[in-house]
Amino acid sequence: MPTTETAPTGHDWAPLLRAHGLRVTKQRLAVLGALDGTPHASAEAVHAAAQSAGLAGLTLQAVYLILADLTRAGLARRVDAPRQSARYETRVGDNHHHIVCEVCGRIEDVDCVVGEAPCLEPADARGFVVHRAEITFSGVCAECLARPEPEPPTPPAA
Structure with missing residues (x-):
């Protein structure tokens, strides 16, 4: 069930990850940071932003898995638009x-x-x-x- 709290913007995601039962990893933090900075981003755009932020070893498959985990936990929202790949945002609740x-x-x-x-x-x-x-x-x-x-x-x- 999605969370009813508003996601933080531009600051520490670690407490929310823990509160939703997710381990705090640099990969999750990078994905959340990328989403926070670019709402309605595709997984590919999140991947590129996370790599630019210093996680060169992060794979696109890992980004998809992280986005799925964050969506299930209610920390991210998947947006399905006609004729486009799925987009993600941190504006939830x-x-x-x-x-x-x-x-x-x-x-x-x-x-x-x-x-x-x-x-x-x-x-x-x-x-x-x-x-x-x-x-x-x-x-x-x-x-x-x-x-x-x-x-x-x-x-x-x-």
Whole structure:
């Protein structure tokens, strides 16, 4: 079950790792630091950031395993956006959603107008007790809208 506490930003993750039953390792700290600095990062981006931070021996497979552990423990959240690899963030414990640009793939947080979870209730919960609803809005960001359309190719002369 995800945690209801807000993850720290820019400081010591060790107490939260311990509180969630996870050993404190330099690899986990590097992954959390990378996520903290780059919300909505792919595993590949987290891997590159952790390697840049001095963990050259950290494998991509290890990053995937660490992200899975952190997600299960409620210290990270997996964001699944259409036509993209999974993204991860450390913003957990609140009721927020995401908006995804269909052109460039940028993901931004969108606060829920209702506040508490779940913000939506299904018409028929089929016997489930609903804890949360995750909403992904899709559209085109302002930067992509501002880009000029590419010129269509000129047909070859006959």
